[in-house]
Amino acid sequence: MTHTSPDETIWHYDGTSAMRRHPRIDWTAETFTLRWDGGTSGPHRWGDLLPVDGTGGRSIYGLRGRHGWRLGFTGAPPQDFAIHLPLPARYGRWIDRIGLWRALALFAVIAAGVVYAVLRAPTWIAPHIPLAWEQRLGDAMIGDFGGRLCETPASRAAIEKLRMSLGKDVPIRRIGIANVKMVNAVALPGGHILLFDQLVQEARSADELAGVLTHEIGHVRNRDTMTALVRQFGLSIVLGGFGGDLGNAANSLLTLSYGRDAERAADTYSIAALREADISPLPTAAFFERLGGGSDGEKMERAATIMASHPVSAERRKAFEDSARKGHRYQSALTPAEWRAIVNACKEDKDVAPASRFPF
Amino acid sequence: MSDQTSRAFGFEGTWREFAPIAFTNLLLTIVTLGIYRFWATTRTRRYLWSRTRFIDEPLEWTGTGLELLIGFLIVLVLFGIPFLFLQFGVQAMILRGQAPLAGVLGLVAFAAIFYLAGVARMRMLRYRLSRTWWHGIRGGSNDKGWGYGWSYVWRNIVAWIPLGLLIPWSMTSLWNDRWNAMSFGPHSFRARVMPGPLFKRFLLFYLLPFILFAALVAMIFAGGEALMKAGIDPDTPPPFSTIVMTIIMVLIFYALIGLVALAYYSKFFRIAIGSMSLSTLDFHFTARAKDWLKLILGDIALVLLTLGIGIIFLSYRHWKFFVTHLDASGEISLSDLTQSATDAPGQGEGLADAFDIGAI
Numbered sequence: 001m002t003h004t005s006p007d008e009t010i011w012h013y014d015g016t017s018a019m020r021r022h023p024r025i026d027w028t029a030e031t032f033t034l035r036w037d038g039g040t041s042g043p044h045r046w047g048d049l050l051p052v053d054g055t056g057g058r059s060i061y062g063l064r065g066r067h068g069w070r071l072g073f074t075g076a077p078p079q080d081f082a083i084h085l086p087l088p089a090r091y092g093r094w095i096d097r098i099g100l101w102r103a104l105a106l107f108a109v110i111a112a113g114v115v116y117a118v119l120r121a122p123t124w125i126a127p128h129i130p131l132a133w134e135q136r137l138g139d140a141m142i143g144d145f146g147g148r149l150c151e152t153p154a155s156r157a158a159i160e161k162l163r164m165s166l167g168k169d170v171p172i173r174r175i176g177i178a179n180v181k182m183v184n185a186v187a188l189p190g191g192h193i194l195l196f197d198q199l200v201q202e203a204r205s206a207d208e209l210a211g212v213l214t215h216e217i218g219h220v221r222n223r224d225t226m227t228a229l230v231r232q233f234g235l236s237i238v239l240g241g242f243g244g245d246l247g248n249a250a251n252s253l254l255t256l257s258y259g260r261d262a263e264r265a266a267d268t269y270s271i272a273a274l275r276e277a278d279i280s281p282l283p284t285a286a287f288f289e290r291l292g293g294g295s296d297g298e299k300m301e302r303a304a305t306i307m308a309s310h311p312v313s314a315e316r317r318k319a320f321e322d323s324a325r326k327g328h329r330y331q332s333a334l335t336p337a338e339w340r341a342i343v344n345a346c347k348e349d350k351d352v353a354p355a356s357r358f359p360f
Numbered sequence: 361m362s363d364q365t366s367r368a369f370g371f372e373g374t375w376r377e378f379a380p381i382a383f384t385n386l387l388l389t390i391v392t393l394g395i396y397r398f399w400a401t402t403r404t405r406r407y408l409w410s411r412t413r414f415i416d417e418p419l420e421w422t423g424t425g426l427e428l429l430i431g432f433l434i435v436l437v438l439f440g441i442p443f444l445f446l447q448f449g450v451q452a453m454i455l456r457g458q459a460p461l462a463g464v465l466g467l468v469a470f471a472a473i474f475y476l477a478g479v480a481r482m483r484m485l486r487y488r489l490s491r492t493w494w495h496g497i498r499g500g501s502n503d504k505g506w507g508y509g510w511s512y513v514w515r516n517i518v519a520w521i522p523l524g525l526l527i528p529w530s531m532t533s534l535w536n537d538r539w540n541a542m543s544f545g546p547h548s549f550r551a552r553v554m555p556g557p558l559f560k561r562f563l564l565f566y567l568l569p570f571i572l573f574a575a576l577v578a579m580i581f582a583g584g585e586a587l588m589k590a591g592i593d594p595d596t597p598p599p600f601s602t603i604v605m606t607i608i609m610v611l612i613f614y615a616l617i618g619l620v621a622l623a624y625y626s627k628f629f630r631i632a633i634g635s636m637s638l639s640t641l642d643f644h645f646t647a648r649a650k651d652w653l654k655l656i657l658g659d660i661a662l663v664l665l666t667l668g669i670g671i672i673f674l675s676y677r678h679w680k681f682f683v684t685h686l687d688a689s690g691e692i693s694l695s696d697l698t699q700s701a702t703d704a705p706g707q708g709e710g711l712a713d714a715f716d717i718g719a720i
Contacts, residue, residue, distance in 0.1 A: 013496025018545065018697035020417075020495065052420065053406045060420075068496035068699055091384065092399045092425060100384060107391035114393060 002027055002080060009075065014041060015068025027081065034071070041069070046084040061085065122231035126223050131171060134226050138173070138190015147353040149176040150197065154341035155349075158334055162210060165277040165333070167217035175213070179346045179355045185212050187219035189226055197346045197355065204283065206334035209342070211270060211284025211320070218269030224258040267316055271323045280330035285320035368641075368688035371680050372418075373411030375673065381407050382672040398432065399425030408679045414494055415692070422498075423491035431487075439476065443469060471513070478512025479505045482538055489542055490702065495694065500702030503541035511537055525566070528558040528628075535632045544638055545697045553635035561624040568620050572613055622656070623649040633686070639697075640690045647685035655681050 003026040012021045012034055023034035023041070033042030048064040049071075059077050063069040077085060090096050095103040159175050173191035180196045187193050193216045195209070203209045219225060258266075274281050334342070346352060385400035402425040409421035450469075453462035482505030489499030512534060519530035532555045539551035626649040633645035647655075659677065662670035 015496045016699050018495035018497045018694040020694070052422075053410055068493060068498065070496050091388065091403070092396075095388070104387055104391050107388070107396075111391050111393050 009073060011070075011072050012036070012041070013068060013070040014039070015066055015070070025081065027084070032081075032084075049084075049086060051086050059085075119231075122227045126227040126230050129226055129230070134223070135173065135190040137229075138188055138192050142188055142190075142192055145176065145178055145194070147351070148179045148355075150179050150346035150349040150352050151177070152341060152345055152348045154338070155345035158338035158341045161338065162206075162213060162333065165279075166210060166214045166273050167221070170217050170221040172217065172220055177342065177345045179352050181355055185216050187216040187225050189229055191220050193217065193220065200343055200345075203287070206332060206339040206342070207279055207283040207330075208287045210277075210279050210333040211274060211281060211287065214270035214273045215266050217273065218266030219258065219262070221269060222262065222265055224262045224266065227262070228258055263316075267319055271320060275323065277333070278331045279333045281320040281323045285317050285324075288317040288320065368415055369683050369686045370413040371411060371683040372413055373408065373676070373680065375676065377411075378407060378673070378676050382676070386672050395429075396425075398428035401425070401428060404675055408676065409492065412679075412683050414688075417495055420493040421491055422493055423487070427487075439472075443473075474516075475509045475513050479509035481505075481512065481534075482508040482541070485538055485542060489544065490700075494544075495697065496699075497545040497697055498700050499542065499544035500700045501542045502702050508534075508537060508541070528555040528562045531555075531628060532558065532632065536635075539636060543700060543702060545700050547639040547697070549636060549638050551632070551636045553632045557631055558624070558628060561620070561627050565617075565620045565624045568617060572616065576609070576613075619649075619653070622652050626652045637690075639692065641688045641692055642690050644687040644689065645685055646687060647681065651681075651685065 003024060008022060010022060010025065012023045013019075014021070021034075021036040021039070023036040026033045026035065031043035031045055033040060033044070044063060050062040050064055052060040052062050052070070058072055058074055060070055060072040063071075076082060087096075091100060091103070098106070155177065159177075163172055163175055171191045172193060175193045175195070177200060178194045178196050181198045182196045183199045183202055185193065185195045185199055193213065195213065199212065200209060203212070270284070271281060274284070346355070381403055385396070385403060388396040389400050402421070402423055405421040405423065409419040412419045450462045450466050453459070453465075482501075482503065486501040486503070486505065489501065492499055515530040515534055519526040532553045535553055536551045539549045542549045626647060630645050630647065633643050636643040655677065659674055662673060662677070
């Protein structure tokens, strides 16, 4: 057995009173014991010693299961005693084990993976959310849209005709004309599509409107709004921003781009559906051209909203143009009377809430 | 050195020692997407406590990062997620025309947060004391804070009924409630701060906006009259000098309000801590308004000059400020200072963390 003599540089608190002792330490290869005038502590096993953060060159140890028990040394502990002592923790147990720089690199790689997964996850999760949930969520979000949906018996029939010819197999629950002064159309969760009245007013023909509508039907079919919602919900959690409220969520759906891939997929659906319905894609291409600041761009001053959510590119316009069959006589999407019914829906619907510039 | 040892509390850290801790904390927090911040807080406190001397011995912080993480997760599960849904729900209800119910639920949510903010203050103090050791003895409380939450709610409401004039009363009585429930070792803290001495500064703070506003109105009137006499058309844009003057006046307005608020808070802390005792020890806090002003201006300069990086040193500066102005007189009997019999809370200050309550 080895020992140190009692010494001012070695001190001990027993965890039951604040009295400071200067014990003599006796130790063997397995255990150690503290002895002072009127008391002893031990024998304790070496493995039960816990390092406490050294302060100003002092080394302090606690004892497993004995709160407040402390053994301290001014400076380093005696050499042949020290070999039994554990090393103090620094950054945290795991990080100390692999080293700071390696830990930093490892965490950075994991963090990059997590960020990637969070960004991709909505695309993986959204298709697995039951349609019934999405429908309930969509109904809760939109309700009756503040009474701002325009409808007459004739416009309802015309819209129904468009739906049957352009999106018969897509779970659309409602296509509404909203009395909002914005050039825009949106697909909302739960199979709701809103055409804003200003878009209807500025469209030159039913075929043009049909092109925009089928694009939105494409979003409904691909469940892009749900993906966007999941992404936003996820981001608000990840970023700790619990301030995300629904009005904002719905509002940002208007300006949220679903991403280039989703827009392209919706266009692909749109082109195929127009072809199926035997409606010319050229008016839609012309509409894009006007949005893109073509011949009468100034007339479309309010187009900014639809452009923010639907980036118009020459490439997209060309896709529509190229899909047109040369010399083919297309059908009209609607009869002139049906088209008028849609154009005049907001004027003729007496119950509709007054037009607003902002949808929510 | 003699000045330092004559005070009961002393701070013996240096920013050079703290810098490696602060910078590695920042790095690790970034690469772990913020998760390391619980361990970062723990490392910071371990350092700050270990450099804080009380009489003959440094304090010791024994809290762990895991405790803080668990506290945070409990808050997230118990309150955060239902709160998120409530927020979504309220918006949806308003959109569906159920505004009254939405209002009631919103009020319930607000009341719950108010109550929990009170509980959080108490639990934060309890957690910090229970993890603070000196001479192998710790502090704590057997009060879990549920009752304090209610008195926090009703005292704040009562304080606001006479247009906020009773705020000094609510602040002091809540301070007393909080500290009288705390103990260190076998001794209870006693806090007996009275609101009376605070009212003069509080009234200054309270009335200053009105006085400044009246002065402003008078100046505008005088200025307007002068303009009229000079025959200047009030529709012409004001000269540049007038705009600069207006900006300067607005800045002076806010600076004055800030200064008076600082004067109030410095007095509050001085008399609140000055009213406290533990067994035969009486506490004092010597920071006056000009010391607080120096601290805050120093903070601003540090953060601006380092382009924001200096933020990681603020906790160091604030703790040093607190400790160097804290003093205690009287004697403490080490043999009477036996171990605390209070329950140590299992988790960290999650609630307070969630509500972002930082200061002592």
